[in-house]
Amino acid sequence: xxxxxxxxxxxxxxxxxxxxxxxxxxxxxxxxxxxxxxxxxxxxxxxxxxxxxxxxxxxxxxxxxxxxxxxxxxxxxxxxxxxxxxxxxxxxxxxxxxxxxxxxxxxxxxxxxxxxxxxxxxxxxxxxxxxxxxxxxxxxxxxxxxxxxxxxxxxxxxxxxxxxxxxxxxxxxxxxxxxxxxxxxxxxxxxxxxxxxxxxxxxxxxxxxxxxxxxxxxxxxxxxxxxxxxxxxxxxxxxxxxxxxxxxxxxxxxxxxxxxxxxxxxxxxxxxxxxxxxxxxxxxxxxxxxxxxxxxxxxxxxxxxxxxxxxxxxxxxxx
Amino acid sequence: xxxxxxxxxxxxxxxxxxxxxxxxxxxxxxxxxxxxxxxxxxxxxxxxxxxxxxxxxxxxxxxxxxxxxxxxxxxxxxxxxxxxxxxxxxxxxxxxxxxxxxxxxxxxxxxxxxxxxxxxxxxxxxxxxxxxxxxxxxxxxxxxxxxxxxxxxxxxxxxxxxxxxxxxxxxxxxxxxxxxxxxxxxxxxxxxxxxxxxxxxxxxxxxxxxxxxxxxxxxxxxxxxxxxxxxxxxxxxxxxxxxxxxxxxxxxxxxxxxxxxxxxxxxxxxxxxxxxxxxxxxxxxxxxxxxxxxxxxxxxxxxxxxxxxxxxxxxxxxxxxxxxxxxxxxxxxxx
Numbered sequence: 001x002x003x004x005x006x007x008x009x010x011x012x013x014x015x016x017x018x019x020x021x022x023x024x025x026x027x028x029x030x031x032x033x034x035x036x037x038x039x040x041x042x043x044x045x046x047x048x049x050x051x052x053x054x055x056x057x058x059x060x061x062x063x064x065x066x067x068x069x070x071x072x073x074x075x076x077x078x079x080x081x082x083x084x085x086x087x088x089x090x091x092x093x094x095x096x097x098x099x100x101x102x103x104x105x106x107x108x109x110x111x112x113x114x115x116x117x118x119x120x121x122x123x124x125x126x127x128x129x130x131x132x133x134x135x136x137x138x139x140x141x142x143x144x145x146x147x148x149x150x151x152x153x154x155x156x157x158x159x160x161x162x163x164x165x166x167x168x169x170x171x172x173x174x175x176x177x178x179x180x181x182x183x184x185x186x187x188x189x190x191x192x193x194x195x196x197x198x199x200x201x202x203x204x205x206x207x208x209x210x211x212x213x214x215x216x217x218x219x220x221x222x223x224x225x226x227x228x229x230x231x232x233x234x235x236x237x238x239x240x241x242x243x244x245x246x247x248x249x250x251x252x253x254x255x256x257x258x259x260x261x262x263x264x265x266x267x268x269x270x271x272x273x274x275x276x277x278x279x280x281x282x283x284x285x286x287x288x289x290x291x292x293x294x295x296x297x298x299x300x301x302x303x304x305x306x307x308x309x310x311x312x313x314x315x316x317x318x319x
Numbered sequence: 320x321x322x323x324x325x326x327x328x329x330x331x332x333x334x335x336x337x338x339x340x341x342x343x344x345x346x347x348x349x350x351x352x353x354x355x356x357x358x359x360x361x362x363x364x365x366x367x368x369x370x371x372x373x374x375x376x377x378x379x380x381x382x383x384x385x386x387x388x389x390x391x392x393x394x395x396x397x398x399x400x401x402x403x404x405x406x407x408x409x410x411x412x413x414x415x416x417x418x419x420x421x422x423x424x425x426x427x428x429x430x431x432x433x434x435x436x437x438x439x440x441x442x443x444x445x446x447x448x449x450x451x452x453x454x455x456x457x458x459x460x461x462x463x464x465x466x467x468x469x470x471x472x473x474x475x476x477x478x479x480x481x482x483x484x485x486x487x488x489x490x491x492x493x494x495x496x497x498x499x500x501x502x503x504x505x506x507x508x509x510x511x512x513x514x515x516x517x518x519x520x521x522x523x524x525x526x527x528x529x530x531x532x533x534x535x536x537x538x539x540x541x542x543x544x545x546x547x548x549x550x551x552x553x554x555x556x557x558x559x560x561x562x563x564x565x566x567x568x569x570x571x572x573x574x575x576x577x578x579x580x581x582x583x584x585x586x587x588x589x590x591x592x593x594x595x596x597x598x599x600x601x602x603x604x605x606x607x608x609x610x611x612x613x614x615x616x617x618x619x620x621x622x623x624x625x626x627x628x629x630x631x632x633x634x635x636x637x638x639x640x641x642x643x644x645x646x647x648x649x650x651x652x653x654x
């Protein structure tokens with residue numbers, strides 16, 4: 001089995017707000033293997049983006065890592081001082097493709113200027129070397145290398161997203177986190193970006209965490225899938241297992257809510273209610289107030305993730 | 320066949336682009352964005368007619384033209400046989416809006432944050448002079464909230480929009496449209512900002528209301544899968560024109576236009592076995608801007624089948640190729 005490039009254990013990241021402590025990431029454990037795409041899915045507010053930022057060692061304030069461990073290529077990054085994180089970890093070991101390509105680029109600088117900054121700062125390259133390298137990566141993502149001299153407003157949404165992807169790959173990180181990389185894009189452009197990520201995965205052997213709320217897009221790229229609910233991973237396993245033999249009632253319901261293009265569906269299912277407030281999550285299983293199969297034990301004790309099949313884990317008392 | 324509820328004929332909307340003073344003095348011709356460029360369709364009672372396309376194709380402009388938030392540049396709109404294209408007087412507009420309502424995409428910005436849910440729902444009643452006393456209006460508001468399953472209503476009427484979840488807010492938006500008991504509702508991307516689990520709930524609700532109240536919908540969306548689920552008919556728009564139209568199953572299972580094929584190929588499906596296949600899309604380049612429309616067929620610069628001397632010269636017409644199934648392409652059946 002391929003080695004793990006990322007190992008996350010018992011990670012807790014809480015937001016310390018004036019209204020109380022929001023347990024956005026609560027006891028999350030998983031591994032990412034080399035060359036694999038792990039999909040991370042869940043409804044808005046389930047903590048998936050919070051988890052993404054935490055993995056880069058930069059939880060959004062007022063968030064703080066409370067406990068747990070994040071090991072990238074064997075190296076512990078929780079507790080490292082900010083300047084070490086900046087110099088040695090971020091972009092070099094782990095990088096991020098941000099949500100909303102429209103806003104992730106600075107409008108007053110050329111594309112090249114923004115791309116070469118990390119190369120000059122991190123790798124000590126000269127400006128010409130750095131531009132060369134940026135152009136190589138722009139070509140890799142299917143863009144004209146001349147784009148380094150253009151400004152963001154001259155590019156379309158799809159082109160900007162490609163620039164963001166090229167920038168994330170520039171320092172050849174071990175792990176790339178893609179946070180809703182296609183959400184603001186049109187269907188055709190979205191499919192092209194997914195194709196690009198598939199190609200990069202194949203050619204560069206990228207190890208990637210792909211965060212989205214859209215299970216259809218996730219299926220197009222993920223080897224394994226983790227489903228998050230209310231700050232916890234409630235099911236994780238190979239894509240085929242998750243999509244065709246979902247074990248957790250939440251996963252089952254989510255999948256039944258997707259309209260299919262080539263199938264006639266009489267009634268879509270939906271999940272009544274809404275995700276809980278993470279300041280005071282429900283006692284026991286966090287899904288129990290919305291679960292159709294709720295039992296007494298669900299209201300009292302929290303289920304642990306347990307292996308129900310090879311490499312397929314779920315946290316539910318029914319199993 | 321019965322008379323259509325809504326009929327649109329050769330509808331056009333051009334937006335002028337700002338010129339500099341110098342350009343105006345020099346007599347540089349005024350440039351126009353051809354947002355909607357000659358579309359025609361009919362919608363029958365209790366039908367859901369989906370208008371599908373990418374951003375900038377003119378689908379939302381069409382919706383706004385229909386509810387008369389915009390004046391068309393040319394063309395006609397008929398509601399139940401009556402020409403409503405140029406109604407202007409306040410009474411006429413009011414009477415029209417009572418029958419034709421709109422649900423917007425973003426439930427976060429389509430409501431006044433300082434209004435309570437009660438005020439949001441009372442406003443249309445006051446504008447249209449429905450319900451003489453507050454108690455009467457309250458009854459109507461409670462009924463509307465119950466219809467969209469915001470229950471118990473008395474618990475919600477005192478709240479502000481920010482105290483509701485996205486799905487609840489969209490349900491209030493639906494209640495606001497329904498409270499006037501309209502015949503026709505334009506739903507402009509009503510679920511695209513919502514989570515998948517809630518999306519299904521809103522679509523189910525809109526479907527149910529169609530049956531219960533006999534509403535007819537124009538469903539504007541970029542999402543082929545929800546259109547398949549919710550709509551009966553579908554028109555695919557590209558750069559201001561309808562390029563294909565027909566019953567949803569026909570368009571999706573047997574697309575005639577190359578653009579429809581590309582759109583369908585781009586739809587992601589929850590089938591993980593597709594993850595290792597890179598399927599190139601049958602489309603080139605990106606959507607051109609709607610100012611300099613390509614000559615001939617406006618899709619030809621992106622079409623992988625385009626024929627020189629035909630597609631780049633001659634504008635194709637929307638033709639009925641099989642019963643009820645229309646397409647605007649020179650090459651239907653030939654590529």
